[in-house]
Amino acid sequence: xxxxxxxxxxxxxxxxxxxxxxxxxxxxxxxxxxxxxxxxxxxxxxxxxxxxxxxxxxxxxxxxxxxxxxxxxxxxxxxxxxxxxxxxxxxxxxxxxxxxxxxxxxxxxxxxxxxxxxxxxxxxxxxxxxxxxxxxxxxxxxxxxxxxxxxxxxxxxxxxxxxxxxxxxxxxxxxxxxxxxxxxxxxxxxxxxxxxxxxxxxxxxxxxxxxxxxxxxxxxxxxxxxxxxxxxxxxxxxxxxxxxxxxxxxxxxxxxxxxxxxxxxxxxxxxxxxxxxxxxxxxxxxxxxxxxxxxxxxxxxxxxxxxxxxxxxxxxxxxxxxxxxxxxxxxxxxxxxxxxxxxxxxxxxxxxxxxxxxxxxxxxxxxxxxxxxxxxxxxxxxxxxxxxxxxxxxxxxxxxxxxxxxxxxxxxxxxxxxxxxxxxxxxxxxxxxxxxxxxxxxxxxxxxxxxxxxxxxxxxxxxxxxxxxxxxxxxxxxxxxxxxxxxxxxxxxx
Amino acid sequence: xxxxxxxxxxxxxxxxxxxxxxxxxxxxxxxxxxxxxxxxxxxxxxxxxxxxxxxxxxxxxxxxxxxxxxxxxxxxxxxxxxxxxxxxxxxxxxxxxxxxxxxxxxxxxxxxxxxxxxxxxxxxxxxxxxxxxxxxxxxx
Numbered sequence: 243x244x245x246x247x248x249x250x251x252x253x254x255x256x257x258x259x260x261x262x263x264x265x266x267x268x269x270x271x272x273x274x275x276x277x278x279x280x281x282x283x284x285x286x287x288x289x290x291x292x293x294x295x296x297x298x299x300x301x302x303x304x305x306x307x308x309x310x311x312x313x314x315x316x317x318x319x320x321x322x323x324x325x326x327x328x329x330x331x332x333x334x335x336x337x338x339x340x341x342x343x344x345x346x347x348x349x350x351x352x353x354x355x356x357x358x359x360x361x362x363x364x365x366x367x368x369x370x371x372x373x374x375x376x377x378x379x380x381x382x383x384x385x386x387x388x389x390x391x392x393x394x395x396x397x398x399x400x401x402x403x404x405x406x407x408x409x410x411x412x413x414x415x416x417x418x419x420x421x422x423x424x425x426x427x428x429x430x431x432x433x434x435x436x437x438x439x440x441x442x443x444x445x446x447x448x449x450x451x452x453x454x455x456x457x458x459x460x461x462x463x464x465x466x467x468x469x470x471x472x473x474x475x476x477x478x479x480x481x482x483x484x485x486x487x488x489x490x491x492x493x494x495x496x497x498x499x500x501x502x503x504x505x506x507x508x509x510x511x512x513x514x515x516x517x518x519x520x521x522x523x524x525x526x527x528x529x530x531x532x533x534x535x536x537x538x539x540x541x542x543x544x545x546x547x548x549x550x551x552x553x554x555x556x557x558x559x560x561x562x563x564x565x566x567x568x569x570x571x572x573x574x575x576x577x578x579x580x581x582x583x584x585x586x587x588x589x590x591x592x593x594x595x596x597x598x599x600x601x602x603x604x605x606x607x608x609x610x611x612x613x614x615x616x617x618x619x620x621x622x623x624x625x626x627x628x629x630x631x632x633x634x635x636x637x638x639x640x641x642x643x644x645x646x647x648x649x650x651x652x653x654x655x656x657x658x659x660x661x662x663x664x665x666x667x668x669x670x671x672x673x674x675x676x677x678x679x680x681x682x683x684x685x686x687x688x689x690x691x692x693x694x695x696x697x698x699x700x701x702x703x704x705x706x707x708x709x710x711x712x713x714x715x716x717x718x719x720x721x722x723x724x725x726x727x728x729x730x731x732x733x734x735x736x
Numbered sequence: 737x738x739x740x741x742x743x744x745x746x747x748x749x750x751x752x753x754x755x756x757x758x759x760x761x762x763x764x765x766x767x768x769x770x771x772x773x774x775x776x777x778x779x780x781x782x783x784x785x786x787x788x789x790x791x792x793x794x795x796x797x798x799x800x801x802x803x804x805x806x807x808x809x810x811x812x813x814x815x816x817x818x819x820x821x822x823x824x825x826x827x828x829x830x831x832x833x834x835x836x837x838x839x840x841x842x843x844x845x846x847x848x849x850x851x852x853x854x855x856x857x858x859x860x861x862x863x864x865x866x867x868x869x870x871x872x873x874x875x876x
Contacts, residue, residue, distance in 0.1 A: 259809045
């Protein structure tokens with residue numbers, strides 16, 4: 243019994259609901275939500291270190307033993323993601339607190355941001371397929387509200403699409419759960435894994451696994467990313483950063499969990515399909531990132547490319563590639579938050595959304611300009627920053643698995659990332675100064691602080707990789723050896 | 737032009753109490769039979785909705801001065817806090833317990849902590865349903 247496991251999900255809920263009572267006091271809303279997420283972050287770091295020293299932890303809700311009750315299972319993979327997600331949400335909340343969007347704040351911006359993180363953390367921690375669905379819904383309901391909060395025309399247009407596509411995918415998810423419960427009679431993930439292993443994953447189960455692949459691909463933006471660029475572009479900065487950092491990652495997490503713990507017996511079918519989907523995603527995302535001049539679109543397509551890249555690691559399906567994918571997942575949570583905060587700040591400062599409309603920003607905002615440059619290097623996977631170890635390991639892993647096409651496309655997509663963003667940097671930050679000093683909108687310290695912290699983190703994560711590596715190798719080890727997870731997640735072998 | 741809704745209002749005044757009683761009955765029955773916080777809460781909120789339909793929003797709000805958003809939030813907080821209450825006794829999150837007491841008038845009665853959790857659910861449901869209905873009816 244490890245009651246501490248419930249706090250990453252329950253604290254944001256309690257804080258979010260509690261903040262509903264303080265609607266009129268903006269400062270309680272702002273700082274209360276930041277305090278709650280800071281507490282969640284420290285608790286999740288504590289759990290992470292405990293998991294590394296004492297092994298996987300489990301909490302049975304209401305003391306109903308698995309596979310009958312709902313369980314939360316914390317392995318290193320889940321806890322790494324919970325920690326990174328909580329950290330990035332602190333910084334997005336900080337940005338929102340200084341952006342002072344008073345209209346949205348009045349309509350419960352912070353409670354919904356907190357509920358969103360509660361759903362995200364719950365999805366990472368749960369050890370039950372139906373509970374995963376519930377946590378997805380908590381996250382999605384909060385995201386529907388955040389999507390349409392403010393009621394701008396573009397938000398509503400994109401919001402309707404976003405809600406429809408997610409309701410469809412939730413329905414398919416429920417259908418998949420019904421199928422799997424009908425065939426195997428359980429929904430506890432560890433128990434499912436055992437029963438699938440006993441049955442040897444016959445074609446029927448492989449078909450169900452492909453239904454899950456479709457569902458999670460819709461959430462993650464793997465091939466089925468058509469809804470993503472428009473909707474992420476319509477949001478206010480802090481919310482779009484949180485969406486870009488977290489929402490697709492939950493889909494990616496679910497894909498990793500299902501295709502390493504449950505459906506790992508037919509990699510020739512499932513993982514090959516994932517590989518081709520990853521290739522298609524990277525190519526499509528790269529085309530999108532290069533095709534547009536709207537910087538929000540470019541940033542959104544960068545999210546798509548990264549999803550393809552991480553799934554390339556899953557497709558290669560060996561220890562190295564999985565380890566690389568975990569590094570990249572952590573890096574991407576931080577750096578996509580950073581990218582969207584930076585892009586949002588550029589739009590706030592210039593009022594322009596196309597990169598050929600402004601130039602010479604580096605004279606106006608020198609610190610911000612160089613931070614944006616670091617972001618680009620980090621996204622492109624240039625060595626001292628956090629994108630590098632993930633890229634190199636995924637590359638090595640896919641070559642070791644004989645997936646040469648995958649490796650080639652993955653590295654080509656990195657070039658597309660670098661090109662698409664360097665283009666923004668060259669034309670917006672270099673060249674003739676187009677905004678005179680007396681006309682320039684000041685970027686306050688409060689807005690720059692979260693961006694600076696994230697920039698330092700991406701540099702620090704790259705340089706301090708040794709600190710992180712025991713956690714990541716433990717996480718990859720558990721993913722590649724499902725019996726480790728099953729032994730801890732179930733009381734006794736069934 | 738004002739519609740003549742004397743019959744609706746007269747029936748509602750009585751029916752509301754029947755619905756409320758039935759809602760409470762369903763809520764308490766839920767421990768062993770079909771019913772419970774969610775269903776009880778839905779039935780209770782249907783009484784409020786009936787009031788809103790037969791009288792106008794201002795009259796009902798003047799009669800029952802409740803902020804339903806805060807009611808919903810209170811409900812959720814109660815539910816979560818009863819879940820956390822078990823932590824104080826060293827049990828897992830959401831653990832529930834029950835015992836038998838000899839109460840005057842009722843005799844031997846089963847009292848369960850899950851009633852508190854369900855009360856939170858019921859309040860949450862009432863708050864959310866009434867908020868949705870009044871928001872839809874309100875001007876955009």
